Amino acid sequence: MTGRDGNLCSHCLLPIGIRPMQRTVNGEDCSFCCYGCCIAYQVKHGQSEEWEAAWLLIRLGVGAFLTMNIMLISLLLYAGTFSADPWLIPWIHLLLWLFATPALIILGEPYLREMWTAAAQGRVTSSALVVLGVTAAYAYSVFATVEGSEEVYFDTATMVLMLFTVGAYIEAAGRAKAARDLEPLLAAESESATTVDGGVEVRRPVRDIAPGMLVRVRPGERIPVDGVVVEGRSHADESVMTGESRQVVKSAGSTVIAGSMNLDGPLLLRSSGAGSATRWAQICRSVREALSRRSPIQRIADRLVGLSVPLVLLLGGLAVGYWAQTLPFDRALLIGLAVLVVACPCAVGLAAPLATSLGIGRLARCGCLVRDPGTLEALARTRLIAFDKTGTLTSGTSRLVGIATEGATTDLVLARAAGLERYSEHGLARAIIATAEAKGIAPDVAGDVQAVPGRGIKGQVGGEPVAAGNRAFMRDLGWPLPPLLAEKARSLEASGHSVISIGWGGRVHAVLAFDDTPHPEARATIEELRRLGLQVALLTGDLAPAARRIAAMVGIDDVQAELSPEAKQAALDEYRQRHEVVAMVGDGLNDGPVLADADVGIAVGSATDLARETAALVLPKDGLCMLPWVIVVSRAVRLTIVTNLAWAFGYNLIALTLAALGTLQPVLAAAVMASSSLLLVVNSLRLSRLPDPALPGIDRRAPGIEPADIRRNLGVPAMASPATEQR
Amino acid sequence: MTYYLVIFVAGFAGSFHCIGMCGGFACALGRDRGGAAATAGRHVLYNFGRLTTYCFLGAAAGALGEMLCTSRGLAVPVLNGPLDGAQRGLAIVAGLLMIAVALQFFGVLQRFQGATIGFGGSTLAMSLRNLLTSENRAAPVAFGVFNGFLPCPLVYAFAVQAASTASAVSGFLVMLAFGLGTFPAMLMMGGVGRLLAPIWRQRGVWVAGSFILLLGLITLGRGVLPFDTHLHALPQGSPG
Numbered sequence: 001m002t003g004r005d006g007n008l009c010s011h012c013l014l015p016i017g018i019r020p021m022q023r024t025v026n027g028e029d030c031s032f033c034c035y036g037c038c039i040a041y042q043v044k045h046g047q048s049e050e051w052e053a054a055w056l057l058i059r060l061g062v063g064a065f066l067t068m069n070i071m072l073i074s075l076l077l078y079a080g081t082f083s084a085d086p087w088l089i090p091w092i093h094l095l096l097w098l099f100a101t102p103a104l105i106i107l108g109e110p111y112l113r114e115m116w117t118a119a120a121q122g123r124v125t126s127s128a129l130v131v132l133g134v135t136a137a138y139a140y141s142v143f144a145t146v147e148g149s150e151e152v153y154f155d156t157a158t159m160v161l162m163l164f165t166v167g168a169y170i171e172a173a174g175r176a177k178a179a180r181d182l183e184p185l186l187a188a189e190s191e192s193a194t195t196v197d198g199g200v201e202v203r204r205p206v207r208d209i210a211p212g213m214l215v216r217v218r219p220g221e222r223i224p225v226d227g228v229v230v231e232g233r234s235h236a237d238e239s240v241m242t243g244e245s246r247q248v249v250k251s252a253g254s255t256v257i258a259g260s261m262n263l264d265g266p267l268l269l270r271s272s273g274a275g276s277a278t279r280w281a282q283i284c285r286s287v288r289e290a291l292s293r294r295s296p297i298q299r300i301a302d303r304l305v306g307l308s309v310p311l312v313l314l315l316g317g318l319a320v321g322y323w324a325q326t327l328p329f330d331r332a333l334l335i336g337l338a339v340l341v342v343a344c345p346c347a348v349g350l351a352a353p354l355a356t357s358l359g360i361g362r363l364a365r366c367g368c369l370v371r372d373p374g375t376l377e378a379l380a381r382t383r384l385i386a387f388d389k390t391g392t393l394t395s396g397t398s399r400l401v402g403i404a405t406e407g408a409t410t411d412l413v414l415a416r417a418a419g420l421e422r423y424s425e426h427g428l429a430r431a432i433i434a435t436a437e438a439k440g441i442a443p444d445v446a447g448d449v450q451a452v453p454g455r456g457i458k459g460q461v462g463g464e465p466v467a468a469g470n471r472a473f474m475r476d477l478g479w480p481l482p483p484l485l486a487e488k489a490r491s492l493e494a495s496g497h498s499v500i501s502i503g504w505g506g507r508v509h510a511v512l513a514f515d516d517t518p519h520p521e522a523r524a525t526i527e528e529l530r531r532l533g534l535q536v537a538l539l540t541g542d543l544a545p546a547a548r549r550i551a552a553m554v555g556i557d558d559v560q561a562e563l564s565p566e567a568k569q570a571a572l573d574e575y576r577q578r579h580e581v582v583a584m585v586g587d588g589l590n591d592g593p594v595l596a597d598a599d600v601g602i603a604v605g606s607a608t609d610l611a612r613e614t615a616a617l618v619l620p621k622d623g624l625c626m627l628p629w630v631i632v633v634s635r636a637v638r639l640t641i642v643t644n645l646a647w648a649f650g651y652n653l654i655a656l657t658l659a660a661l662g663t664l665q666p667v668l669a670a671a672v673m674a675s676s677s678l679l680l681v682v683n684s685l686r687l688s689r690l691p692d693p694a695l696p697g698i699d700r701r702a703p704g705i706e707p708a709d710i711r712r713n714l715g716v717p718a719m720a721s722p723a724t725e726q727r
Numbered sequence: 728m729t730y731y732l733v734i735f736v737a738g739f740a741g742s743f744h745c746i747g748m749c750g751g752f753a754c755a756l757g758r759d760r761g762g763a764a765a766t767a768g769r770h771v772l773y774n775f776g777r778l779t780t781y782c783f784l785g786a787a788a789g790a791l792g793e794m795l796c797t798s799r800g801l802a803v804p805v806l807n808g809p810l811d812g813a814q815r816g817l818a819i820v821a822g823l824l825m826i827a828v829a830l831q832f833f834g835v836l837q838r839f840q841g842a843t844i845g846f847g848g849s850t851l852a853m854s855l856r857n858l859l860t861s862e863n864r865a866a867p868v869a870f871g872v873f874n875g876f877l878p879c880p881l882v883y884a885f886a887v888q889a890a891s892t893a894s895a896v897s898g899f900l901v902m903l904a905f906g907l908g909t910f911p912a913m914l915m916m917g918g919v920g921r922l923l924a925p926i927w928r929q930r931g932v933w934v935a936g937s938f939i940l941l942l943g944l945i946t947l948g949r950g951v952l953p954f955d956t957h958l959h960a961l962p963q964g965s966p967g
């Protein structure tokens with residue numbers, strides 16, 4: 001939750017720039033992306049004994065007090081209350097000066113400091129616009145007071161600062177809502193857990209938990225490590241990790257997943273792995289990384305903001321110069337001030353990061369991980385999705401339905417095959433192991449095992465080379481297929497089964513046939529994707545009959561089978577020429593390079609670690625049915641970014657024109673500016689109201705699993721943890 | 728002047744309602760270790776901060792009303808004066824809102840109450856506790872300023888009244904009179920603490936409700952009655 005490593009804001013979890021605001025709150029070092037977040041965080045989290053939190057509020061309160069008094073007195077002046085006693089007016093100006101000076105120091109200090117640090121690095125930021133404008137108005141007013149002239153603008157100077165500060169605060173408070181979804185996911189790095197060591201309970205950071213430690217988890221707390229329940233009985237909500245909003249009963253002997261929520265009973269766990277090696281910690285790292293990256297759109301927007309500041313300064317100067325020819329100097333100065341204030345490009349900088357962080361958080365809450373914000377943008381523009389077959393469209397838990405042997409017993413074939421396939425994560429490998437287990441056959445001990453992508457797996461059993469894989473693999477090895485087995489294999493393949501050959505001693509000894517059934521929700525998912533206007537294709541290394549059988553079952557017409565990884569890449573390139581942006585959904589070792597090559601590589605839950613490294617989006621296990629929802633979310637994010645940018649630029653341009661024409665008062669300009677970024681926040685927050693993914697088999701309206709309840713529960717530990725720690 | 732006196736009395740009566748919420752703050756602000764004078768100073772500062780916010784809200788509401796009226800009315804000079812349509816509209820809206828707030832005080836329209844009170848007030852109130860315990864001399868002012876912004880139907884009612892005057896200065900004066908009206912009770916709370924029996928608080932709420940209802944009816948009347956039959960000389964842009 002904190003920006004300890006200096007890349008996310010402690011308050012709104014948006015990436016902070018190169019120049020964060022550093023503060024110490026409750027003894028913790030915090031970094032903030034802007035002044036607004038700094039105030040909002042201290043107001044929300046500051047402990048009463050914390051001097052600084054109170055001091056900040058006091059300053060703002062006193063600043064507001066002075067500003068409001070200045071405004072009131074100025075209003076009375078404008079209304080002509082004192083016109084009967086003109087001798088009073090210089091004294092009132094003096095009083096305004098007296099009020100404005102401390103108000104300016106109190107409210108303007110953060111802006112001045114920001115300008116100063118930026119200037120020290122040779123950059124001009126938007127706070128320079130505010131400081132320059134306000135200082136000009138103040139300096140002129142001081143001059144006018146000393147001179148005894150009619151008009152002073154202390155009210156404008158202070159009110160602009162006040163409105164900027166209040167606007168920044170409200171905006172930051174709104175942005176914190178966007179961070180709510182992310183907090184539980186980022187908590188792995190900051191949360192602590194209670195370990196029990198010889199009857200003594202110790203609070204320690206989750207990352208310090210070692211395998212085998214006893215961990216106590218109270219109701220309402222997050223389960224910090226993967227492990228096994230030793231004692232206690234409770235329900236757990238594993239939605240963050242598995243994407244399924246379902247309460248799972250946990251009692252002695254049950255395994256628990258780190259990051260899931262312990263709902264209603266105390267649990268004592270024995271951790272099965274290190275606290276920093278859980279999937280939760282991994283998610284935490286990947287989400288943090290995704291958030292700290294910038295999308296292409298955002299990079300362009302940032303560059304524009306950087307360019308606009310000097311331009312606006314120039315424009316402000318020109319406006320003063322132009323109007324000074326026809327109007328009194330003070331009027332021209334006010335127009336210049338309005339230009340500087342209204343052109344402050346805060347909203348443009350906010351347009352994309354807020355929407356993407358909401359999108360990333362939204363997806364991550366349902367177990368879908370995104371590599372970077374650019375992924376969401378690419379996914380929104382995707383026109384074609386190519387699927388791998390095994391383990392992606394099919395359940396991946398294929399069943400072994402037939403064994404044909406020659407010169408070996410079925411048991412020997414299974415023992416050797418299982419010995420090799422223990423080292424593979426391929427769907428067919430699991431089927432072999434499961435069959436061997438069911439028959440009570442112990443796998444042979446295999447050594448020197450090596451997986452060959454797109455081909456199979458080979459190794460040594462008892463000093464003899466053993467291999468399992470497709471026919472091409474056997475051909476590569478130069479191992480012949482006896483005619484009887486070859487005939488059997490052909491007929492099995494013709495009926496759409498997956499076939500694996502097992503061989504040793506220089507020849508093939510058996511062929512195994514697998515029945516590969518599509519995921520129950522695959523067909524509905526494909527239909528839904530079509531409804532979203534996407535083309536769907538099947539690219540598989542499997543044989544054509546099997547591919548066609550599955551394709552027909554799930555409703556895909558465009559099938560390319562018997563592709564090597566290189567051929568899959570070539571096929572993707574071909575699609576890319578026609579459809580511009582293509583995504584590839586895959587699983588398993590074979591898909592690594594293809595996923596990396598696609599514009600968006602999507603790996604489904606059971607993806608191997610290699611696939612995860614290369615994929616830009618990882619769906620949870622059995623999460624294929626979430627794909628249409630993910631696309632809806634990514635499109636909504638992109639639409640929000642585009643509307644935000646259009647709004648921010650349009651609004652700024654119109655307001656700037658009005659200000660330069662002299663029709664917008666500076667105070668009004670400041671209000672307009674504050675409301676502009678607020679509107680962006682409100683527009684982006686609409687993303688958090690997107691419906692949850694409709695998962696089959698789970699009735700979301702069932703009692704006890706109201707999404708709102710779960711969300712509320714999720715928010716608890718993240719916010720409560722610092723307090724618990726201090727106890 | 729009568730008008731502002733009525734507002735002052737309404738503020739005074741209404742302030743017994745304040746004891747429920749803001750009175751708690753005044754109590755919590757407590758005594759200063761520096762003695763009775765310092766304690767009094769603390770409370771005066773607090774109330775002064777509160778008054779500033781009220782006055783600011785009043786002036787802003789009045790200016791808003793002025794903007795609403797002049798943007799449509801000023802172009803047609805005939806409409807100035809008692810027949811100004813926009814101002815009548817504003818008075819009707821303001822009157823209805825005040826009546827709604829008053830009914831809330833009598834326990835009617837409870838659902839409406841949730842809408843007015845739950846507007847982010849709890850977070851603000853929570854964060855203010857930091858200021859209550861601060862030893863800093865300026866803390867009570869800051870606390871008063873923020874306190875003034877706490878969502879409160881009474882303040883809303885009078886802010887709406889201020890808007891209906893369609894003048895920044897009159898709006899300011901309305902809220903000044905109201906704020907000063909709340910001074911005695913709030914200052915007393917700081918001193919006498921919880922001496923006031925709950926029954927009196929309940930009665931205070933009723934009295935406050937009656938005043939707001941009366942004001943609401945008068946304001947509504949200003950909007951709907953065909954001729955200038957006002958209970959008092961309504962100030963238009965000139966103070967008092």
